[in-house]
Amino acid sequence: MVTSMTGYGRDVTTFHKAKITVEIRSVNHRFLDISTKIPRSLLFLEDKIKKTIQSFFHRGRLDIFISMEGEGVIQQELVVNWGLLDQFVTSLNNIKEQYDLKGEIPVDMVTTVDGLLTVQEVEQGHDEMKESILNAITIACEQVYEMRIQEGSELHSELDTRLGIIQDIVKNLGERRETVIIEYRERIRKRILEYTKDEFVNEESRVLQEIALLAEKGDITEEVLRLNSHVSQFRDTLNNGGAIGRKLDFITQEMHREANTIGSKSNDPQISEWVVALKSEIEKIKEQVQNVE
Template sequence: MIKSMTGYGKGEAVSDQGRFLVEIRSVNHRYGEVSVRMPRGFLAIENDVKKAVGQVLKRGKIDIFILWEEAGGTATIPQADIALAQGYAHLFRTLAADLGMTGDLPLQLVLAQKGVLKDSASAEIDEHDYLPQLLEAVQEAVATIDGMRGREGEALLSDLADRRRQVAEWAEQVGNRAPLVAGEYRQKLQTRLGQLLEGAEVDPTRLAQEVAMMADRCDVTEELVRLASHFAQFDEALLLDEPVGRKLDFLMQEMNREVNTIGSKSSDAEITSLVIRIKAEMEKMREQVQNVE
């Protein structure tokens, strides 16, 4: 059954060390694009998170937000990199001398430099020790969003199936109407020629040739046969237990091409009206297909 590409999921995993909170949001996208926002201390296991999510969510723009809270929320005393601080202090004093500047070097300036102060707890973290707990939260979030995408997919399936049946009904009306057009054209042409020739006899051979040429130009049998084939493939795709969004999008393009050809061939007002209805309904189908995984 088809799934939507839009959804939201949330997962949590708690241990003695702390708590992981994971949120996943997904929207439409032509391909599968996964991005992760997580604490810098856990960046080494980012690919493990992407892999776990990608095994379930195959398509869409997927944003993952990961929050880590240490147990107890106790503050830790940072550690100072003395050598790095001395290097910054020497650099600043040298620059001040070169620029002819005087005054004391503020301690805050040195402490503000990257790497001078380090979180003592984070320095001891081995990211891979936390991976099982993180994946537990990720899998819970993935299961939630996958369920939501599945429920939205059921609504998409119902809507697309209904619209496809309506389009097929109108296409059948085109097929029923098309054979009658040549006969009506013959009658109209014969009447007009009779009026123009003021009652003189019309050459039946020439009339038959003209009608045959018109019927050939307006013949949409091949287009209707291909359209029916696309309908069947569309119905089959809707029931597949795999991502079919791209296949449905391709089929919509092919269906639209056949309908455009029917419209360009037809000079009959009734068929033209049906083609307009079909194209309007297919545009709504195309918009829905854009959200299918």
């Protein structure tokens, strides 16, 4: 089974009077890259969220968005630093006595002292909230996974079609190979005859040996064999499924290298035409493979 790296999932859950929305977007990436954009009050869940994501996916960039509406999941309370307040009031009274000052200490003066009054978050139903959010993450992941599977099935079909075209081209190259060698040898022989005439007769054996060596340099037998091997490896890997994207990318690079070698070796117009078509199909496969997990 082939899995793509593109998908989207969304789930909405409620906790107390708050509505929590979870969204996950997945695109292609060389590795597994997880990015979270969540409220500050939920940062304690970040590691748990990433572990949940890792249990579903091996590759791809996944962006996780969590938003909250309504009354906050984390409520707030005002906390008085009584120790600091005692010191503050005592110090003011001492100043009054020391300098014989009159008047009362105004209440609003208390608010001017840093650290005397602070706002703290109060967690309510911490475990229930964690379970609710992680469950929403799981549901969104399942949706992403399902979308990746669906697109992966389409990718499999498209790659298989392209591979069939490549296989036909390689077959044509293999069949044309022997004819090209014979034609190449004959062209070289005629060219030598034009320039050497009688000398060719006296050195025929050695000249024919040189012709054979020159023809060998244009032989594409090994490249055709390797291309057939790469096509078989690609198809086997495709059918095995799993996290195969990197392996398919490597095989595609090897196929492209063999195509380039054939193009540089051969002077035959028909082979050159097939090589152009071959490289075009390989490029299309390479582009599609980038989205295979």
